[in-house]
Amino acid sequence: MTISAEALVLTGPNTLERRSFDVPDITNDTARLRIEACGLCGTDHEQYSGHISAPFSFIPGHEIIGVIDEIGPDAAAQWGVEAGDRVAVEVFRSCRQCEQCASGNYRRCIRNGLATMFGFVDAAIEPSLWGGYATHLHLPADSMLLPIPDQLDPVLATVFNPLGAGIRWAATIPNTKSGDVVAILGPGIRGLCAAVAAKEAGAEFVAMTGLGPRDADRLEMAKRFGVDLTIDVAVDDPAVALKRATGGLADVVVDVTAKAPAAFAQAVSLARPGGTVVVAGTRGGGGTPGFDPDHVVYKELTIKGSLGVDFHAYQAAIDLLVAERWPFAELTRQVAGFDDLPALLDVLSGVDQDAIPPLHGVFSPQG
Known part of the structure; x- marks a missing residue:
């Protein structure tokens, strides 16, 4: 039949x-x-x-x-x-x-x-x-x-898919470790998953950026997913806000924004000297407003791009969902x-x- x-x-x-x-x-x-x-x-x-x-x-x-x-x-x-x-x-x-x-x-x-x-x-x-x-x-x-x-x-x-992405982008690729300060750009589901992954990897402090009123509820929700500081980039300079909260900049910056050309410049400004920037969201063309390549040199940054996830991260994501340590159901x-x-x-x-x-x-x- x-x-x-x-x-x-x-x-x-x-x-x-x-x-x-x-x-x-x-x-x-x-x-x-x-x-x-x-x-x-x-x-x-x-x-x-x-x-x-x-x-x-x-x-x-x-x-x-x-x-x-x-x-x-x-x-x-x-x-x-x-x-x-x-x-x-x-x-x-x-x-x-x-x-x-x-x-x-x-x-x-x-x-x-x-x-x-x-x-x-x-x-x-x-x-x-x-x-x-x-x-x-x-x-x-x-x-x-x-x-x-x-x-x-x-x-x-x-x-399992966005959480696997968060694990790979915010933990595996940058080798996030205990005590790290992590900044995540973008408060969508992948941003929240990246925050969880950073905390699971031992990050001491996680900051997250959003833009304007449409992101306000997402940034509020982010506090339940391990985010210690939320920053509206329409109001505050993210690097200044992070320094004010922690006294320094981020060991790891994860940019999961999409079609946000200015975000990459913010990622570079948020990273400490010797820090790592993971770029996982696509810009959609149009260049990178505000980006000065010299800062990559002066700070000796490691910049890594990421295409997709991998099998090991997906399995870790499924295990984390089953554990119910984080309110993904909500x-x-x-x-x-x-x-x-x-x-x-x-x-x-x-x-x-x-x-x-x-x-x-x-x-x-x-x-």
Whole structure:
């Protein structure tokens, strides 16, 4: 019997079309996932608005949680899961054979990389089910899965992606250690997750920046996620505010802002001499107002860029969610189904200026 899947296909800016697709039969090394929830991040609404464009139509969504409907024996052995198991899907795929994959840098897999990441693959490539805005996802042999404990709600479990990002950006990459002062630019869900990661790594003091009234509630919420100092950069110079609070500057600065060209200059100003700046948010072009490269030299800064997360950070994120040490369940959250998703993406992208975006947006086929 042929199984049919429903999906939203992005065919152009602000245009999602609901389509039906035949779900392929499972082979020895593939599986079929029944999608329960897919978290929304900045990439989602940038794709939707056309800020990130592609010359093809595709099913967006890459923060995917679901249940294995059917799985081949070789796939079950490789992934260590079976039908009925709830799993998180790694965004990137890995051939597990090339030099990059063998070294753990599977985001640079010579057969995959950005070209096959879930949520950004041409829907004309069969079987088309390559994204999370759907009822089902096709899992080829080079997929990577992480088991999700039964007690973790699937909507909350989608936080595995931004929390994994926070762990990698604010702890692993800068090697944050006990006693460090950490400054985080951007009070979105990834900023909050970065704050948690910094505190879990032993940071003594965490500061976070936001901009204006639309960030006021987020900065207030940040205090429950380990942030010791919140700074509205529309009112205060962040470096001055941090010095006033701690007597110095930050050992680690994590910039998770998106489409905020001036933020990088603020990151450099917040870092102490010999400090580390991690740049994880994209600027969207347009240069970097206020940035003076000489300060990188004078301060002897280490500046590191980060593309995505990795498997180890995702696993640590799942463990942290299960531990319930932080109030992720209490984030402002909106769950949308097929009919409501475009309106939620309008709110997240800022098209709807009258609505305050939730910290956590989620698509669910069930609505």
